[in-house]
Amino acid sequence: MAFDALDARLLLLLTDAPRLGVLECARRLGVARGTVQARLDRLSADGVLTGFPPELRLDALGYGLTAFAVLEIAQGRRGEVAEELAAIDEVCEVHATTGQGDLFVRMVARSNDDLQRVIDEVVDVPGVRRTSTSIALSTPVAPRVRPLLERIARGDRP
Amino acid sequence: MAFDALDARLLLLLTDAPRLGVLECARRLGVARGTVQARLDRLSADGVLTGFPPELRLDALGYGLTAFAVLEIAQGRRGEVAEELAAIDEVCEVHATTGQGDLFVRMVARSNDDLQRVIDEVVDVPGVRRTSTSIALSTPVAPRVRPLLERIARGDRP
């Protein structure tokens, strides 16, 4: 069965109030409790819903700096480099991208000094050829999925 | 009171099993129920814990393509452009970065055609001067906070 408007509404509801119980969800959506259970089970089983990780404000935790790095990698060593990067705690995200066959890295740090250290660690990974780094000054749009869900919830699916 | 190892262990626990009840958390952490309650309340109040949004695999939802764009913006129009970008459903994240005073955009799409459309929408935002786009081929490290939490949970705080 396909992902439908009810699924989207359920996920939106959980986006806004993630620790809501199944029963409460059912009430707010106007469906039976078993239906909500079944939907959640199915979404998990289908791999659409992979979890409810806590969302943290890293800056409130001391990691106030976010930086991005674009890495140029030596031929054929991308997998290897990615593994090394994954071992660095402050590396929060890595994507392989088109372009010069490169990696895109997001990392965090506590201070400028700390950031310097993290960047050095990233740059020193064997196989990294060239890097260009930039610091995030602000985040006008924080990671979100909401608009896409809302579209499906409205039934605007093409 | 500062963020301590117990807080980190609690958040790690919730990372692994986010729909766990307070009582179950207390059992697994070996502390009283009230303590867990109090910690969660405090973390929320302090703004460290902002929620438990559902984590979705967008590709399982039809949005199989992720792309990044770096935008060069006309003098002084960054805020304006950011707002326009926020209005595009497929734009999932925007950061203002150092460099040429630019914006960094993450977006998703269903297909190559669809991506073309999204990129066009982004590029056509008034105030955008130049763009360079790249497509995510793979994601060796998906967004994560875990290593940082684990470090605090171990008590490695400097």
Place this chain on the structure above:
DNA sequence: GATTCCACTGGGCAATATGCTCAGCAGTAG
């Protein structure tokens, strides 16, 4: 037209969790 699925409803049940309150008990700071 009849049959077979399938998702959903709505109900009942025992077991469990929640929100709330309270007294006691350490360790720390004044």
Place this chain on the structure above:
DNA sequence: CTACTGCTGAGCATATTGCCCAGTGGAATC
């Protein structure tokens, strides 16, 4: 010594969970 703070462990009424089941309506199949 005393006040304060954070944690414990307990009790209680109420709400929620997980599970089971019979019934209903629509869509697909025969």
